[in-house]
Every structure is written in C-alpha cells, then in structure tokens.
Amino acid sequence: MKLTTTRRQLMVGAAAMLALPAYIRRANAQSATRVAGVHMSPVENAWNSRIHVAMQEAAEAGLIEYEFSEGVAPTDYPRAMREYAEGGAQIIWGESYAVEREAREVAGDYPDTAFLMGSSGGPEGDNFGVFGTRNHEAAYLAGMLAGQMSESNVFGSVGGYPIPEVNLLINAFRMGVSEVNPDATFLNGFIGAWFDPARAQEAAIAQIDAGADILFGERIGTADAAQARGVKAIGSLIDYTPRYPGTVFANAIWNYGPTIVAIVADVQAGKPTGRNYTEYSFMAHGGNELIYVADEVPADAIPAMEAKQAAIQSGEWDVPIDESEPS
Numbered sequence: 461m462k463l464t465t466t467r468r469q470l471m472v473g474a475a476a477m478l479a480l481p482a483y484i485r486r487a488n489a490q491s492a493t494r495v496a497g498v499h500m501s502p503v504e505n506a507w508n509s510r511i512h513v514a515m516q517e518a519a520e521a522g523l524i525e526y527e528f529s530e531g532v533a534p535t536d537y538p539r540a541m542r543e544y545a546e547g548g549a550q551i552i553w554g555e556s557y558a559v560e561r562e563a564r565e566v567a568g569d570y571p572d573t574a575f576l577m578g579s580s581g582g583p584e585g586d587n588f589g590v591f592g593t594r595n596h597e598a599a600y601l602a603g604m605l606a607g608q609m610s611e612s613n614v615f616g617s618v619g620g621y622p623i624p625e626v627n628l629l630i631n632a633f634r635m636g637v638s639e640v641n642p643d644a645t646f647l648n649g650f651i652g653a654w655f656d657p658a659r660a661q662e663a664a665i666a667q668i669d670a671g672a673d674i675l676f677g678e679r680i681g682t683a684d685a686a687q688a689r690g691v692k693a694i695g696s697l698i699d700y701t702p703r704y705p706g707t708v709f710a711n712a713i714w715n716y717g718p719t720i721v722a723i724v725a726d727v728q729a730g731k732p733t734g735r736n737y738t739e740y741s742f743m744a745h746g747g748n749e750l751i752y753v754a755d756e757v758p759a760d761a762i763p764a765m766e767a768k769q770a771a772i773q774s775g776e777w778d779v780p781i782d783e784s785e786p787s
Contacts, residue, residue, distance in 0.1 A: 492519075493724045496544035497528035498537060498554040505655045506680055506697045507593065507714075511553065514716035523724055524551075534558045538566050545570040550727055554578070557623065564588055574733040576723050580624050586732040591719055593625045594741035595697060595748035596632035597772050598712035599676070600779045601765050602694045602750055603636020605710055606674045607644060608761040609692065616647045616667030617676040617786070620654045624783035626678055629696065629712070631782040633676045640764065647672050648786045657681030665689065683708050692756075699751060710752035718745045743772050 495515060499505075503512040512528070519526040527549075532540050537559045544552050545566070555578040556563035567575040567588040579590040606615065615637055619626045630648060637644045647670055649663035660681030665688070667675065673691045677683050683700055686693035687707040695701070695711035718740040726733050741747035750769065754762065771777035 491728075492522055492525045493551060493727055494549050495524045495526050495551045495553060495720075495724075496547070496549035497526065498532050498540045498544070498552065499528060499530040500532055500534070500537070500555055500558065501530070501655050503528070503530050507654070508555075510697050510714045511716045514720055515553075517717060518720050518724075524720070538562045541566045541575075542569075545573045550574060551576060551723060551733075556581075574723065574727050576719075576733070576737065578625075583734045583736055586734045589723060589733045589735055589737055591736070591741065592738040593629070593697075593714060594738055595712045595714040596629050596781065597743045597779045598714075598748045598750040599629050599633040599694075599696065600636035601769055601772075602676070602710040602712050602752070603633040603638075604640050604765040604768060605752060605757045605761050606633075606676075606692070606694060607637040607639065607641035608758050609709075610641070610644070610674050612671045612673045613641065613643050614645050614647065614671040615674050615676070616664065616670075616672030617649075617678060618660050618663045618667070618682045619648065619650045619678040619786075621652065622650050622785040626650075627783050627785055628781050629678060630676065630786045631784070632779050633694070633712075634786065635780060635782070639768075640761070646786070651679060653679075655680065657684065661685045661688075677708075701751075701753060706756075709756040710750060713749045713751055714741065715747050715749065716741070718747050743769075744775060 499508045501508050503509055515526045518524045529540055541552055551574045553576050560581055563577055564584055571587055574587050576589045583590050617630045619630055634646050647667045651659040651663055653659060657680045660679040661684045664675055664682045664685030668689045668691055675682050675686050675693045677693050678696050683693040683704045687704050693708050695708045697714045699711045700708040719737050722737055722740045723733055
C-alpha cells in the first residue's frame with residue numbers, strides 16, 4: 461500500500477557551498493546519502509522545521525538526498541517507515557515519542573538501514589540511533605539575560621508535554637534566571653500538544669494574569685500572548701524576533717546540522733549507528749546558540765552571560781541537566 465500522507469521531495473546537487481554552515485562545508489561526502497524524514501507534525505512546526513531546514517542545507521551541499529512525509533499519524537507511522545526502507549533509504553529519520561515500540565520493531569526488520577529517532581529512550585542494536593533536543597545551554601544563557609529584566613520577578617513558561625527534553629529546557633532557563641536573580645519565582649504550563657498555538661497562547665495569558673512579565677516559549681503561541689499583553693518573551697528552537705519585534709528579545713536556537721553530518725559520516729564509513737547522537741546538539745559542536753537583541757537587554761547583563769557562554773563552549777562548565785517535571 462502506498463503512503464497517503466502529504467509528501468514532498470528535495471534532491472539538490474552541490475551548490476552555493478559558501479553560504480552554508482561551516483559544519484556542512486567541512487563534511488567530505490563521497491556520495492550523497494539517501495535520507496527519508498517521517499514527520500508527525502507539519503515541517504513548519506518549530507521543532508520539525510529545525511530538522512527540515514538542516515536536511516535541506518545538507519541536500520544543497522550534496523551531502524544527502526532528502527525526501528520526506530509530514531503530518532504522519534502515529535497509526536500510519538510504522539507503515540511510512542517501512543515504505544521508505546523498502547524504497548532504499550539509507551537513513552530513516554523520525555520522532556518515535558508516540559511510537560517507541562513500533563519504531564524499534566521496524567528498525568529490527570531492516571538491519572541494513574540506519575534509523576535516527578528523536579526518542580526519550582536509548583539506542584538499540586546496531587542501527588537504531590537516537591537523539592534528544594539540547595538547546596538547553598542557550599536557554600540557560602537567555603535566562604541570565606531575562607533575570608535582570610523582570611519588574612515582577614515572576615517568570616512563565618509554556619511547554620508541550622513534560623518529557624525529559626522539554627523539562628530540561630525549561631529547567632535550564634530557570635537556572636539561568638536564578639543565577640542572577642535569587643528572588644525569582646516561576647510559573648509553568650503544559651498544553652498537552654506539540655502544535656496548538658491557541659492553547660499555548662491561552663496558557664501564557666493565564667501566567668501573565670498571575671504576574672509573569674517574561675515568558676519562555678517552548679511552544680508556538682506563547683509570544684502571541686506576550687505581544688498582546690505587552691510583556692517580553694524568549695523564543696525556542698527558531699528565531700522569533702522578526703515575527704515579534706519588541707516582544708521576543710532572545711532565542712535559544714537549535715542547530716541540527718552537526719547531527720546530520722555525524723550520522724552520515726558513520727553510514728558512509730560503515731560504522732554502527734545504534735548510538736546516542738545527542739552530543740552533537742551541544743554548543744561545543746555548534747548544535748545550539750543564543751541570539752538576542754542587544755539593544756533590548758540591560759548592558760550590564762551581557763558580560764556575565766558572555767563569560768558563562770565562553771565557559772560552556774570551552775567545556776570548562778556544563779549546564780546541569782535536570783529532567784524532572786517543572787511545577
């Protein structure tokens with residue numbers, strides 16, 4: 461049975477190399493590796509968009525050939541994975557949070573295909589690799605800036621689900637705030653969805669009404685509430701500043717390119733890919749970064765943040781990973 465979900469393809473030869481990120485320009489691909497992406501959400505969703513853009517850049521560099529499906533329901537997910545494996549994809553990328561057992565079963569049936577899955581579990585066998593979202597270092601730095609900007613000392617955050625990858629991000633933001641503002645208090649809400657901007661906006665408004673004047677938006681829709689109520693917000697994963705000028709003053713950016721380069725290198729070298737690729741999302745690999753509007757943050761908050769950033773990048777200091785559910 462053919463896949464019936466929305467499907468697009470991108471297979472582009474090497475071009476415009478100098479405009480691409482350095483971690484892709486450094487990759488020495490012998491031939492393009494076939495990658496198939498199975499996205500549960502639309503590729504416009506913030507989290508998925510970061511993978512999708514990185515895949516497109518890798519395809520433009522000639523590192524991979526990339527095709528994908530989006531909006532794939534959990535009930536159709538194993539079928540989509542199997543179809544791509546049967547079609548000759550060398551790497552199948554996916555997000556197994558809702559289909560953990562099924563995804564691992566499919567990988568077991570195709571031992572010659574590499575599977576790279578967003579997962580809260582560990583790798584399995586020689587071909588089921590996993591990764592976690594790790595822009596927590598940038599979130600910590602954003603918290604250091606935010607900690608000196610609040611008038612109420614109340615900080616809000618809106619997340620999707622209380623899974624480890626989301627929990628550690630919100631907790632890292634809180635730790636950054638607390639480093640410079642020991643009087644800070646925190647509010648948090650989970651909306652029970654990965655993409656529901658209206659629900660995220662509603663949760664954020666409730667926090668603003670409870671006194672929060674700076675919000676960390678793990679979910680799309682948080683900044684809409686901040687903009688409507690005249691408070692500040694921090695974006696996660698992508699750069700929200702152009703869309704919310706004067707509202708979003710910092711963004712904890714996630715760069716997925718280093719992860720793609722790492723697994724493609726393993727595939728091309730014939731190495732097992734059943735390992736945890738999360739490390740490539742760390743700042744030391746270029747996997748996350750803070751971008752902020754300098755004119756919108758206190759000048760005296762920047763030196764301490766930059767010093768901490770340098771310590772993170774050099775490996776001198778690690779942002780603690782706290783995966784407990786924030787209250």
